[in-house]
Amino acid sequence: MAQSEHTLIQRSQKGDHDAFAALVDEHQRYVYNLALHVIKDENEALDLTQETFVRAWTALPNFKGQSQFRTWLYRIVTNLCYNRLPNLRRSLTDFGDDVMSDLPDTHTINSNPAREVESNEIRKYLHQIIDDLDANHRMLIVMRYQDELSYEEIASLLNLPLGTVKTGLFRAKQKMRLALERFYSEERWTTA
Amino acid sequence: MDDRLTPKNQNNSIEDALHSYPSVPMPRDITANVMSQIRATPAPRFEFTRNDFLLAAVVAVVLGAIIFGFRSLPPHVLLQMRIQVILLWQSFLVNARWLIPAIFFGLAAVLAALTIPALIQMTTHRQR
16 A cells, blocks of 8 residues: 655654655656756666655654755755756846736647647657756756746745846746747748 | 737747747656765764864863953952943943944944945936
8 A cells, every 4th residue: 555655754754764765666757857857867866766765864854844855855856966967056136026027927839730740749859948948947947847836936946036036937938938039030041 | 010029929929939839858767866875875864973072171261261260359459450440331332322323324324335336237227
């Protein structure tokens, strides 16, 4: 029978290795995903994931359950990323905290098959653009869109003002928008 | 105008790309590695080391020496020391009139200095 995460954490806090192994099994892909998107090196991301769980084990008695376990792990992996990329922390705070109006989070799906093919192509292109963004932008995108953390959760996790998180995501989307405009203009140029 | 270039369509494309940005699968399971590393690391336990005993012995000897020294001093020397202590305390109380405001001003200056980085950051952001 699958045990609740809360029970597994409690048992791990008492030193139960099997319970902690179950937690590692459950959360490793999320930690690895974030580490890889930030570090961009498969082996280093694996090392970092492993180190995150070893540190989590030693710090587990201090985990009071005020945040989700995964968010707590993200805090550890983020600190390890700061150690590996010393400029990452500064580049995040450099976003500033001018509150910017965010792009709406809603999107509509095309039902037209021709448009569907085209949007697949655009989607692939934009995914490539996200991959090429700076580590700070990728980190925010993974937290916001893959892990669906709220702006407040990201701000608290990274110990940044809420405005800085919003500005960071806004700037990432601005870069994507510029890339999209470039894509359309190049496409027009080749078809003309 | 190409309708794909409208802000709404651009936003839709960007949001669609962000929501569909793929996660990376784990290349291999690391549970066994993590657990072997955890098992190899002994759990931290509270225990006295040799240095703790050594430090305690040194502190005890020093304290004992001080007490023994005071006890073996002649009474007139003890009296002289007491007079000196009273004089020192009185002189401190006289100078404390100036010391207390000086401490407060010093603290205020330190707190004001602590705000300088935040002020610099605010002004540089405004310039941007």
